[in-house]
Amino acid sequence: MHRCHPIKAYDLRGHVDDVTPQLARSVGEAFAYLTEATTIVVAHDMRPTSPALADAFAAGVTATGTDVMTLGLASTDQLYFASGTLDLPAAMITASHNPASDNGIKLVGPGASPIAQDTGLEDIHTYLHTGRLPNQSSARQAPASAGRVHPADLHNAYIHYVRGLVDLSGIRPLKIVIDAGNGMAGHVLPDLLEGLPLSIVPLYFDLDGTFPHHDADPMTPANLTDLQAAVVGSGADLGIAFDGDADRCFILDEYGAPVPPCALLAWLAARLLARRPGSTVVHDLLTSAGTIEAITEAGGIPVRSRVGHAFVKLAMEAHGAALGGEASGHYYFGDFWHADSGALAALHVLDALGHSNQTVSHATAPFRRYSPSGEINRRVRDAPAVLKAVEKAFEGRGFIDHLDGLSVSLGSGRWFNLRPSNVDPVVRLTAEAPTEQGMGELRDEVLKVIGADE
Structure with missing residues (x-):
């Protein structure tokens, strides 16, 4: 049915020339049949193309006889709130942190349960190409009548719910700079932070999916320069940056230095475990060893997960986890349907800092114990062959597992993970060691086996 489709491992995302209203309508139809x-x-x-995509998706759903509840403009975690509160499947039209030229669709099941490649997206892929879901013996009959569209406003209910999850009473006055990146954080934060003892310096709160100042991707250092300058220039206690759909947040300390997401997860986990000892905290396998140590030292139970929101959510559900996090800046909360929320993570940071006399740099310093490489991408012709070559080179030198790609633990805080991309001829390397020199040596040793970019 479609020449090209941009279905990825966890969502549907790509250039607007490929993510068309026609595609959105077909995905909506498939999703309605899939979820029943x-x-x-x-x-x-x-994003400029988002309303038309939302309308087209809704048209596909109603064509099956299924009703649609439309929220209009919303952050992704507002959609999760609706799905969780109402126990309904849901679709978010967004390309998250991707550039303005892109758009996409995130899908969740009832209760904000994850839908990924092996839990629905592959079935939708089949429908797009065949007009049928797997195991569907014949074409479906047209419904007796089309579904109806019901607008709904859950904004205030979301604000009330999220504010109720974090006790911010009695926090000290704080000066914070917030870069909403012209994304959905600008829609949520004014109401969410109202009434708190905060002096806020806002950057780019106007909703503008053309991203006139910088891409809404805080993982890219160049996109943090405005925030860093504002934090230092205003003498703020911290800076907060959000991605386009506000499901991730990144923290800068009082010097404008980014706090590694792994250190932030450890900080939040330590505070949680002081109140709820014995809780489980899920972390992805790219998380720093220092974070895992901190969780254990605070009386928590660390659980390792594959990379990706679907895997983290499933692990959290399976273990009844109170908190979860990824090295990419996603934070998941047991009391928020195990889903990720940039706004809720930011509130927990304000709680931690506002009830402490420490600065952000001092509070997070104990959790920066190792030197990480960050993610390094190399283009290769044959990713499986590269992984086999690297595994052979390190055979007998440490513990090897294949939970997600190739992970090698060499002892004394030295480890690396090498994963193939789900969509590109690329392998992604992450390494860590106790010192910068040790990390560099390990990184370079692995890269030598991988070889130069193809």
């Missing part, structure tokens, strides 16, 4: 729900929730972000 009576109603599906639909929301969209601020």
Whole structure:
């Protein structure tokens, strides 16, 4: 049915020339058949193409006889709130942190349960090409009548719920700079932070999916320069940056230095475990060894997960985890349907800092114990062959596992992970060691086996 489709491992995302209203309509139709729900929730972000995609998706859903509840403009975690509260499947039109030229669709099941490649997206892929879901013996009959579209406003209910999850009473006055990146954080934060003893310096709160100042991707250092300058220039206690759909947040300390997401996870975990000892904290396998040590030292139970929101959520559900995190800046909360929320993570940071006399740099310093490489991408012709070559080179030197790609633990805090991309001829290397020199030596040793970019 479609020449090209941009279905990825966890969502559907790509250039707007490929993510068309026609595609969105077909995905909506497939999603309705897949979930067999009576109603599906639909929301969209601020990108120029998002309203038309949301309308087309809704049209595909209603064509099956299924009703649609439309939220209009919303952050991704507002959609999760709707899915969790109403126990309905939901679709978010967004390309998250991707550039303005892209758009996409995130799908979740009832209760904000993850839908990924092996839990629905592959079935939708089949439908796009065949007009049928797997195991469907014949074409479906047209419904007796089309579904109906019901607008709904859950914004205030979301604000009330999220504020109720974090006790911010009694926090000390703080000066913070927030870079909303012209994304959905600008839609959520004014109401979420209202009434708190905060002096806020706002950057780019206007909703503008053309991203006139910088891409809404805080993982890229160049996109943090405005925030860093504002933190230092205003003498703020911290800076907070959000991605386009506000499901991730990144923290800068009082010097404008980014706090590694792994250190932030450890800080939040330590505070949680002081109140709820014995809780489980899920972390992805790219998380620093220092974070895992900190969770254990605080009386928590660390659980290792594959990279990706679907895997982290599933691990959290399986273990009844109170908190989860990824090295990419996603933070998941047991009391938020095990889903990720940049806004909720930011509130927990304000709670931690506001009830402490420490600065951000001092509070997070104990959790920066090792030297990470960050993610290094290399283009290769044959990713499986590269992984086999690297595994052979390190055979007998440490513990090897294949939970997600190739992970090698060499002892004394030295480890690396090498994963193939789900969509590109690329392998992604992450390494860590106790010192910068040790990390560099390990990184370079692995890269030598991988070889030069193809």
